[in-house]
Amino acid sequence: MRLSRNSRIKINTVIISISLLTWVLLLINPGNIMTIEHCPVTISGPSTASVQMLLEMNPLSSQLIGWGLMVIAMMLPKIITPIQFIYAQSLKRYRFRLALLFVLGYVSVWMIAGVFMIGAIMWLSLLVPLSNTPALVVLAVALVWQFSPIKQRFLNYGHQHRVLPAFGWEAHKASFSFGITHGTWCVGSGWAMMLFPMLLQEWHNVAMLFVTFLMISEHMEHPRPPRWHFDLRLKLLRIIIAQTKIRLMKRA
């Protein structure tokens, strides 16, 4: 049964507020957690010394925190639908807990992916320091991935909302594993797009905003048979335009 309008609005407000707060945090970039710091040693090409130096200037832990914040800011709005779904399907006293378990499962998949992606970024920044070439290469890969049948397959999987058991341990386990599978499909469809802004030397934040918009948008599209589609899947943009038109017409 569908959630009441009030509950839906509440969920939307909470999730979007958390996401916005995280965005503010990211834009302020405290302690430079979002960018790779360099010094003369680290731009001299890969060597034991330069790796050590880079890791000292950019400890993995702070890189991961930055990554985690980025995931929360960018991905939370995308999981509003599954969270509403969990709320609608669960006993009231379990709802919040189950949603939290789902988010936990979901974020942990992105964190594991993060370890690899940060590794790749660090490696690239030693290989070709302060260059935009890696970003451009990843952009090319991301575009090919974007239109590919494999990506469509991942997006389709992301629409699978399986029925959850209602009671006890089973219910909790199922929400957590729903988070993990949903996260896996999300990483599968979005990994290349996430990597791109992180490799940019400038315009990092703008690229991130843009990617977020694309990702939310493509998750709103209906599933379709996996084949090559040259389409950016801008459903969110279409909705915004149509709804603005409706509002304007009402006023006129």
Added chain:
Amino acid sequence: MTYTRKNAWDDNNGGQFTNTDGSYTDLYWYAKGVQVMQARPISDPTSWWFYAAIHGQYLINNSGSGSAPLEYPNWKKVEYIPSSANLGTPPPPKQTDLFWDQCQHQSWFFPPWHRGYLVAFENILRNIIVEQLGGNSEWALPYWNYLNQSTTYQEYKIPTAFTLETLPDGTPNPLFVRERFGPNGDSNVYIVVGDQQDGTQADDECQYDKTYTGTSKSGGYGGGKTGFNHSGNFSITGGLEMNPHNWVHNMVGGLNSEPLSYSGTEMVVQANQPWQTTGIDIVKDGETVFIGISTDRNAPTKWTADPQDNNGGLYDANGSPDIIVSADQPLYPMVGVPMGALIGRVGGGTPFLIGTGAVVPNDTIGLLELCINDDLTGAYGAGLTDNQGAITVQFTPTPSEEFEGLMADPGLAGLDPIFFLHHANIDRMWTAWNVTGENSNPTSADPNGADWLAGPSANGNSQFAMPVDSDGTPWYYKPADVQSTMNLKYYNNVLYSYTYNDLSLTSYDKQPSASGLAKRLNKLRGINNVTEATVAMHTSNELVGSSNNSIVLNSGATKTEVKIDADSWGLVANSLAQKSIDTIPDEVYLQLENVTGTNNSNFLSVYVNNILVGAVSLFGIRIASMQNTAHGGSGLTFKFNISDIVDDLYIAGNIDIDSLNVSIRTKKPLPKGSIITVGRISVYRSGQ
């Protein structure tokens, strides 16, 4: 000019091609026009095949219908489609992306989308009839009103013109479709009207609904709001779409039953006799036989194995509600199952439980016999001597493969010419609901009304589009354009008007069911003075119980227990205890969630604590269960209001329950290898 759509029976000389004066009827011109459209290849947007694919198709992979299956229902395996349709050369993707697989089901767009579809179709046909065939220039699509209670014609039957193999001119009749099997799978096509024990009759009660779009609880007349997401849990089917629309699709399409000698035979099993022969010989690994309970209202379907039991009341083939035969009474044919249940055996072998329906095991050979599970020899007491009543059973062969009629599946339905007469009737009902019933479609003043008027593009989905010529020129329309049949905004903003010669609000149900809330309050308080009660403003929906696992349905009845959560159920009990007008009692709903499968033509009847709470048609289940479709493979979700049963529990002082017994009964046996799964059965409350 206002065109008038007329009754396919009354205004076509009893559903025929010629009038008494020898002139041709609208049905004749329809058939001739269909012939012309069918002669065109599928790549032509004005061909019959292209137009059918606009509704849905299984030929190419597309978002609406996912990946086409390789065997039937793949269009290449459909005999009705001739080779001249040239299925090997479909239209270019630009056209199929725009036009194909558009049908709007489980959605508040169901009525307006289908209206536009019929208008575009009718105009193409009229052009052909007038310009190519020199027919009637005022021709309009006839409608089949299967609920009409005419005494002149039996209008619940498919009009005669659809059952003839040739036209008056001797050419093959395109209205005749072999893949149209009817409610019993024997190609006798009619609509089941009039009360059925399992609740599967078609009716027009929906016409009394006063709101177009429902809330989270009920779909209203036209369906629940469709936003950007259209998977099972987010879509709500409206009353008009559910019954009669879905019902009629299933009953016309049906599932082909293999013609066996005993097909449709009935037999009365007496409670006071031991093993009774059916005369059916079971062949090892041969055809399977399904035993069900007769749905004929007049046939006896109750008995008892002990008049002392069940407060003297008779019970059905499931047997005693409280006595299970214990293992220390081995002289009963079966122990561990209810006393008084219907049982069977093959060749005198080990008995098996039938209850209200079962497939006969065919791993042994011999004569099939049936009887009541009772002390047959009188070893423990009165034996059979005090038994009363009888149960009427029906035998149906279980089809060995899935072979459904075209009308039963949205991906095939548009191929059958009866489709357009059925939808003309649905459109007629919507018009009558607006005009005669004085009910309003969503307006911009309603909370979501603007989204309805603007159509799916308001939520980022494709707008409705119909090709108006062989170049595939699209007419784009939104619900606002087709709100009324008068001055409807057709292609190029040309105004188009049509009406129906019968706009009676209802044809069958002559009385609206009494106002729900007032009736409830009177019953709960044991008084009779509440006449008017305000509509409940329920603000909260929450889960109060659920089955543990998913449930795979058997042919016939499948029973499960739905566990009730004590804490949340307490709220329901409390709200019932208050029963005043200002605190309106909770409504309680039973929901079958994520029902998946391929057997579109079946019906499910749902019982709670042995009381029928409703029936649903599975029309569209195949597409809804396919992964790469707009539904995302989540299947269909059905909701039943069970407040009445909960009220009765409360009145009887039995409100403290820890489970509900739910039984789901398939109307027809499942085809071999066909699986229907219910993801979860849940109970929700809706209240403060």
